[in-house]
Amino acid sequence: MVKKYETPMLDVLEEGQWPSFISNIRRLANEHPSEFINDMTHSLLGQLEHSYETRKGYWKGGTVSIFGYGGGIIPRFSEVGDAFPASREFHTLRVQPSPGNYYTSGMLRQLADSWEKFGSGLITFHGQTGNIMFIGTNTENVQHFFDEINDYGWDLGGAGPCVRTGMSCVGAARCEQSCANEHKIHRLLVNNFMDDMHRPALPYKFKFKVSGCPNDCQNAIERADMAIIGTWRDDMVVDQTEIKAYIEKKGRKYIIDNVVNRCPSQALSLNDDDTLDVDNRNCVRCMHCLNVMPKALSPGEDKGITMLIGGKRTLKIGDMMGTVVIPFMKLETDEDYERLVEIAEEAIDFFAENALEHERTGEMIERIGLVNYMDGIGLEIDPNMISNPRESSYVRMDTWDEEATKWVEAQAEKAAS
Amino acid sequence: MSENAPMRPPIESGCPDGFQYMHPVMVKNFGAWAYHEDPEPGVLLHVAKSGDKIWTVRCGTARILDLFTLRKLCDIADEHADGFIRFTIRSNVEYMVGKEEQVQPLIKAIKDAGFIVGGTRNSVAMISHTQGWLHCDIPGTDASGVVKSMMDELIGEFKEWNMPNRVHITTSCCQINCGGQGDIAINIQHTKPPRINHDLVANVCERPSVVARCPVAAIRPALVNGKPSLEVDEKKCICCGACFPPCPPMQINDAEHSKLAVWIGGNHSNARSKPSFQKLVAAGIPNNPPRWPEATSIVKRILSVYKEDAKDWERINDWVDRIGWPRFFELTKLPFTKFHVDTWRGSRKSLNASTHIRF
Numbered sequence: 001m002v003k004k005y006e007t008p009m010l011d012v013l014e015e016g017q018w019p020s021f022i023s024n025i026r027r028l029a030n031e032h033p034s035e036f037i038n039d040m041t042h043s044l045l046g047q048l049e050h051s052y053e054t055r056k057g058y059w060k061g062g063t064v065s066i067f068g069y070g071g072g073i074i075p076r077f078s079e080v081g082d083a084f085p086a087s088r089e090f091h092t093l094r095v096q097p098s099p100g101n102y103y104t105s106g107m108l109r110q111l112a113d114s115w116e117k118f119g120s121g122l123i124t125f126h127g128q129t130g131n132i133m134f135i136g137t138n139t140e141n142v143q144h145f146f147d148e149i150n151d152y153g154w155d156l157g158g159a160g161p162c163v164r165t166g167m168s169c170v171g172a173a174r175c176e177q178s179c180a181n182e183h184k185i186h187r188l189l190v191n192n193f194m195d196d197m198h199r200p201a202l203p204y205k206f207k208f209k210v211s212g213c214p215n216d217c218q219n220a221i222e223r224a225d226m227a228i229i230g231t232w233r234d235d236m237v238v239d240q241t242e243i244k245a246y247i248e249k250k251g252r253k254y255i256i257d258n259v260v261n262r263c264p265s266q267a268l269s270l271n272d273d274d275t276l277d278v279d280n281r282n283c284v285r286c287m288h289c290l291n292v293m294p295k296a297l298s299p300g301e302d303k304g305i306t307m308l309i310g311g312k313r314t315l316k317i318g319d320m321m322g323t324v325v326i327p328f329m330k331l332e333t334d335e336d337y338e339r340l341v342e343i344a345e346e347a348i349d350f351f352a353e354n355a356l357e358h359e360r361t362g363e364m365i366e367r368i369g370l371v372n373y374m375d376g377i378g379l380e381i382d383p384n385m386i387s388n389p390r391e392s393s394y395v396r397m398d399t400w401d402e403e404a405t406k407w408v409e410a411q412a413e414k415a416a417s
Numbered sequence: 418m419s420e421n422a423p424m425r426p427p428i429e430s431g432c433p434d435g436f437q438y439m440h441p442v443m444v445k446n447f448g449a450w451a452y453h454e455d456p457e458p459g460v461l462l463h464v465a466k467s468g469d470k471i472w473t474v475r476c477g478t479a480r481i482l483d484l485f486t487l488r489k490l491c492d493i494a495d496e497h498a499d500g501f502i503r504f505t506i507r508s509n510v511e512y513m514v515g516k517e518e519q520v521q522p523l524i525k526a527i528k529d530a531g532f533i534v535g536g537t538r539n540s541v542a543m544i545s546h547t548q549g550w551l552h553c554d555i556p557g558t559d560a561s562g563v564v565k566s567m568m569d570e571l572i573g574e575f576k577e578w579n580m581p582n583r584v585h586i587t588t589s590c591c592q593i594n595c596g597g598q599g600d601i602a603i604n605i606q607h608t609k610p611p612r613i614n615h616d617l618v619a620n621v622c623e624r625p626s627v628v629a630r631c632p633v634a635a636i637r638p639a640l641v642n643g644k645p646s647l648e649v650d651e652k653k654c655i656c657c658g659a660c661f662p663p664c665p666p667m668q669i670n671d672a673e674h675s676k677l678a679v680w681i682g683g684n685h686s687n688a689r690s691k692p693s694f695q696k697l698v699a700a701g702i703p704n705n706p707p708r709w710p711e712a713t714s715i716v717k718r719i720l721s722v723y724k725e726d727a728k729d730w731e732r733i734n735d736w737v738d739r740i741g742w743p744r745f746f747e748l749t750k751l752p753f754t755k756f757h758v759d760t761w762r763g764s765r766k767s768l769n770a771s772t773h774i775r776f
Contacts, residue, residue, distance in 0.1 A: 009707040016569030021481035051550035055672035067424040098435030105491035121484040125504040176450035191431035214687035288688040295452040
């Protein structure tokens with residue numbers, strides 16, 4: 001006999017035009033042929049109603065994993081399991097999607113069929129971590145479900161202090177602004193660290209995120225310990241005929257107000273004949289003008305990536321954006337990609353050895369200074385890494401001459417090559 | 418399973434190759450797209466250098482999907498979209514089709530099935546959100562419910578292009594803020610120190626880790642009623658809740674005193690200005706299930722002023738940069754308090770060290 005619960009507060013969330021998650025859960029509770037699913041989802045609704053009434057959460061973590069792995073499962077045990085026994089255990093499996101979140105209906109149906117056998121029937125594409133979230137099953141079924149989907153190509157993502165599931169924007173598959181192969185970067189980086197993902201042993205989490213251009217649709221700079229952003233270093237491509245067509249359509253004032261005047265480095269100038277001049281040396285690749293006129297303006301041909309390190313959210317010392325550690329790097333040859341992976345390995349090794357417990361890379365850099373960090377991972381400093389030079393004179397500089405010579409020699413070497 | 422049965426070792430295949438799940442037009446034109454157009458709200462047209470075209474129809478869902486809904490989405494893909502689906506990072510569904518004549522039947526099928534077409538260009542996009550009471554172990558609220566309630570009221574803005582630029586809204590059920598940065602963020606803000614169950618601390622919590630977790634060093638080990646426990650210096654405590662995840666007996670969530678706060682101006686893009694963090698604009702908002710009307714009304718107020726006052730292409734942070742914070746508070750009629758003045762490390766950088774003042 002399936003146990004049902006009164007849920008007057010949740011019922012209110014079935015009203016309104018936006019699709020209702022409560023209706024979704026209730027459909028499983030009332031209409032699904034499996035009694036296991038009916039029971040579990042009714043019980044879930046009961047506990048959720050209890051949360052709504054008391055304004056409290058009632059899930060606790062614990063230890064649940066699959067054989068051979070230490071992470072990837074979010075264990076949930078109910079604190080009010082006696083009142084809602086069918087969802088007493090309600091664990092989530094985090095499963096890694098492809099970069100850019102591509103699916104076929106056939107493959108989604110296959111996952112749905114497996115989840116129907118072993119889980120609550122609730123799924124989210126995707127959690128804020130970028131994982132497919134298979135929400136709600138008991139400890140025993142966690143293993144069975146994983147075994148089944150792992151056999152046809154799916155692997156768990158990260159949870160806990162480890163390398164986490166990567167995330168990428170839609171990318172070169174469908175976007176004219178993409179300057180990188182997000183797919184390749186994402187898979188090379190993440191899949192190189194499967195041991196560090198599945199057996200959490202780092203000081204804290206480490207996230208890779210990839211965006212194909214500086215619009216950063218993947219939110220990499222703010223949300224990733226290592227952000228890879230596609231960019232270009234030659235001149236942007238300007239189609240003057242399309243510029244004129246755009247002016248014809250929108251008017252000269254619109255272009256001046258919304259394109260020329262919005263350029264953050266004043267690198268654009270509209271000529272009297274309605275052609276556009278671009279001061280490419282001073283263009284900061286912000287993407288605004290390309291976004292407004294995607295038909296007229298395109299990224300240049302000499303594409304590559306910028307790498308930023310250290311983005312994270314509030315805990316513990318405050319919000320941090322990732323900051324530049326590599327202003328530009330080509331990604332064309334196998335050696336280029338190998339070098340990228342090598343830098344990631346250095347970054348994770350250094351993090352593993354030097355971060356304090358529960359300290360993110362950005363916080364570690366704040367504590368030890370960017371120069372020490374760069375030294376630690378074997379990268380050279382560059383003026384592109386700062387917004388401005390030091391403002392305080394309180395620093396010991398007795399090796400100034402050596403450092404200045406190093407810079408002058410490096411510049412000479414660059415000029416010669 | 419009997420004790421002697423060998424366990425199946427995992428195949429550590431990692432992140433799967435997405436090319437096998439991509440529309441053939443996308444595989445063929447990978448890295449070779451020329452430009453895109455926006456034929457109507459919710460629809461994108463991408464044109465490749467080869468001349469190939471692909472249309473995308475985006476629609477909003479409830480994010481917490483069930484098997485029936487997922488299969489319904491698959492049915493739509495099979496009948497109208499060549500069998501391909503992708504999800505945006507804000508949990509919208511995208512169908513991609515290679516022929517223009519597929520677009521309108523696809524839109525009709527999506528709408529008939531109860532999903533909402535929109536969320537492109539200068540609309541209010543789907544609110545990205547976290548797990549909340551449904552599944553999280555430390556939540557102060559239920560993100561799914563907040564999002565459902567707000568999207569019911571903002572659905573018109575999701576379906577149209579009425580905003581100066583795109584608006585990304587996020588929610589978070591605690592101050593860790595898994596929802597991330599948003600043009601508008603609705604986040605839990607605790608206002609009282611944790612209540613400690615001293616009977617449980619010694620057994621449940623690794624005390625030195627909990628002490629280390631506090632951002633303001635307000636926690637110290639103590640003997641309470643003869644048992645090893647932890648105590649909080651309530652004068653120092655900033656009520657952030659960082660101690661609660663490693664030590665559940667330090668309950669931070671409170672039915673009355675865990676409030677909602679609204680932050681604005683978070684922007685991930687490098688377009689125009691550098692990426693920016695969101696700033697506090699309103700707090701003390703009741704955490705009021707099942708519909709959270711007070712939070713929604715503040716969000717709608719900010720959106721209506723932004724819509725009225727911002728210029729084309731200004732995201733919320735660009736707009737406030739231009740008009741200044743005093744004008745923001747004047748226009749939105751939100752109270753400005755001492756809590757808006759930052760006190761955290763580096764906070765002097767947020768003060769106005771100039772005579773740049775608008776009158």
